[in-house]
Amino acid sequence: MEASAAKASPRDLSLDFLKGISIILVIFFHNLQLNPDSVVDNVFVVWGNVAVPTFFLVSGALFFTRPFCWKRHIRHILHFYLGMAAWKAVYLGIYYFLGVPFPVSKRDILTYLFLFGSVNGVASGHLWFITAMLTVLLAAPLLRLCMEQDKKLAIYIMAICFLFNQLLADLNLVSTTFAKLIGKGAWDLSAFGEINPLSFRHSNYMFYYMLGGFLQKRKTEKTASLKISISMIGIGLLGLVLLKYLQSGTFCWQNIHLASGYYWTSTIMAASGMFLLAHRIPLERFRLLKGFSKTVGTSTLGIFYLHMPLIHLLTPRLFVRFAAYNGWAVNLAESVLIAAISCGIVWIGRKVIDFCFILLYNTACRFRNFR
Numbered sequence: 001m002e003a004s005a006a007k008a009s010p011r012d013l014s015l016d017f018l019k020g021i022s023i024i025l026v027i028f029f030h031n032l033q034l035n036p037d038s039v040v041d042n043v044f045v046v047w048g049n050v051a052v053p054t055f056f057l058v059s060g061a062l063f064f065t066r067p068f069c070w071k072r073h074i075r076h077i078l079h080f081y082l083g084m085a086a087w088k089a090v091y092l093g094i095y096y097f098l099g100v101p102f103p104v105s106k107r108d109i110l111t112y113l114f115l116f117g118s119v120n121g122v123a124s125g126h127l128w129f130i131t132a133m134l135t136v137l138l139a140a141p142l143l144r145l146c147m148e149q150d151k152k153l154a155i156y157i158m159a160i161c162f163l164f165n166q167l168l169a170d171l172n173l174v175s176t177t178f179a180k181l182i183g184k185g186a187w188d189l190s191a192f193g194e195i196n197p198l199s200f201r202h203s204n205y206m207f208y209y210m211l212g213g214f215l216q217k218r219k220t221e222k223t224a225s226l227k228i229s230i231s232m233i234g235i236g237l238l239g240l241v242l243l244k245y246l247q248s249g250t251f252c253w254q255n256i257h258l259a260s261g262y263y264w265t266s267t268i269m270a271a272s273g274m275f276l277l278a279h280r281i282p283l284e285r286f287r288l289l290k291g292f293s294k295t296v297g298t299s300t301l302g303i304f305y306l307h308m309p310l311i312h313l314l315t316p317r318l319f320v321r322f323a324a325y326n327g328w329a330v331n332l333a334e335s336v337l338i339a340a341i342s343c344g345i346v347w348i349g350r351k352v353i354d355f356c357f358i359l360l361y362n363t364a365c366r367f368r369n370f371r
Contacts, residue, residue, distance in 0.1 A: 014278040015058050016297030017289060021274070022058075023300040025051035027307045027335040030126065033319055033326045034253050042253040044328045046240045049261030052129060053271040055300075056136065056205045057212035061275075063140055064147055064213025077137050084130045085113045087305040094309045095122045123308045132202040136209045143210055154210060157198070161207035162268075164196040169263040177246055204263060208271070215275050229277035236270025295343055302346035303339055310338045 029048030034041040092109070095102070100121040104112075111117035116131055118124055146154040172189045179186035193199065198206070243266060244258040245251055261267065283289045296303070314334075322330050 011298075012061075013283045013290065013293050013297075014281065015061060017281065017283055017293040018054060018275060018278040018297075019058055019300045020292050020295075020297035021278075022051040022054045023296065023303050023307075024332075024335050024339055026304065027311075027338050028331055030308065031311055031315075031319075031331055031334055031338070033315075033323070033331045033334065035327045036254045037252050038327060039251050039253075041328045041331075042244065042251060043237065043241060044331070045253060046244055046258055046261075047237055047270070049240060049258055049267055050236070050270045050274065053205070053208045053262055053267055054274055055129075056133075056208035057215065057271055057275050059133070059136075060209035060212025061216030062212075063209070064144060065216045068141070068144060070141075073137070073141065077134065080130055080134055080137065083301070083305075084127060088113050088124060088127070090305075091122050091124055091309065092119070095312070098313065123312060126304075126308055129304070132205050135200065135202040136206050139206060140209070143206070147210070147213060158207055158210050160196070160198055161203050161210075164193055164198070165204040165207065165263050166265045166268060168192060169260055170265050173243065173246060208268075211268070211272070212275070215272060226277070226280045229273050229280060232269050232273025233277065234273075236266045236268070236273055239266030239269065240264065296339055299343050299346040302349070303342040306342040306345055307338050310341060314338070 025048045028044060029051065032045065034045070092102075092112075102119050102121040104119055108117070108119065112119045112122075112124075143154065143157070146157060168189060175189055176186040196203070240258060240261070241251065243264060244256070247259055248254065248256045250256070281289065283293055314337075319334055322334075
């Protein structure tokens with residue numbers, strides 16, 4: 001590994017675009033003002049399962065293709081952890097202001113802030129994503145060493161993660177479905193998870209993280225055509241819709257989520273197709289797509305933290321007025337609105353922080369000159 005980082009390379013606009021699309025899907029997935037009898041609405045919700053794996057693909061693509069620096073990586077881990085704690089504190093203030101009662105002790109609050117706990121009435125369940133990312137980031141230097149020194153070992157680690165997550169889930173569903181057809185009891189193949197050497201909770205996302213590194217290196221070689229990328233997305237989404245049907249017996253939304261949405265081979269197919277397709281879109285030629293990538297795509301973490309309080313705030317005050325028109329189009333419009341408001345807050349926050357830093361720096365300089 002390189003001990004220090006080279007000059008920062010220009011941002012990959014396709015990755016920012018991909019992050020922007022994914023955060024819209026995350027908001028769509030968490031809002032869900034939908035028509036229960038709609039097949040199209042069901043497809044959109046199923047598509048939302050691809051968003052989180054895509055974020056791990058993007059993160060892995062950046063980590064494995066940029067020069068490595070220990071100080072920067074440790075700062076990155078601390079940024080995620082301390083940022084999570086700070087935003088959890090903000091959540092407490094927001095929900096308290098909105099009138100949510102949560103009588104807790106100081107110990108409970110400290111557990112909530114720093115030990116990945118929760119507080120009744122405060123919607124923070126989506127922050128599992130930060131926990132998963134922290135887990136992967138802690139393992140990332142070892143994964144990079146494998147990728148650089150022994151690709152066969154890296155592929156072996158990916159194979160283990162895939163075998164005991166996506167493939168095992170697929171095979172278990174096949175076993176259950178086949179057993180129903182022949183009227184016999186199904187074999188519970190999940191028992192094989194007992195011998196998983198990488199059995200920690202978030203090993204599934206380590207696979208996506210490493211896959212992102214492989215795809216980022218391969219996509220520059222133009223090995224995947226536009227047709228192949230679109231076909232991968234189509235096949236992946238079709239597979240997820242069929243999986244939802246096998247689990248629930250319906251192609252409509254019906255307020256039923258696809259179980260274990262991140263743990264299917266179809267999810268890998270759809271996420272990988274989106275990743276490769278984003279590289280094929282000439283974003284520089286389209287001002288709207290370029291602007292979307294540079295605003296929404298570079299503010300996804302802030303949008304992620306802000307979207308749940310905004311949903312809690314806007315649903316009873318604004319979105320309820322459109323309940324008669326609920327469906328994928330209205331839900332998508334609401335998701336875009338939440339993303340836009342979040343972007344505005346993030347932009348203002350950055351300006352305020354920059355101003356404070358400049359003010360502190362100028363004050364320190366004047367004090368030093370005065371002395």
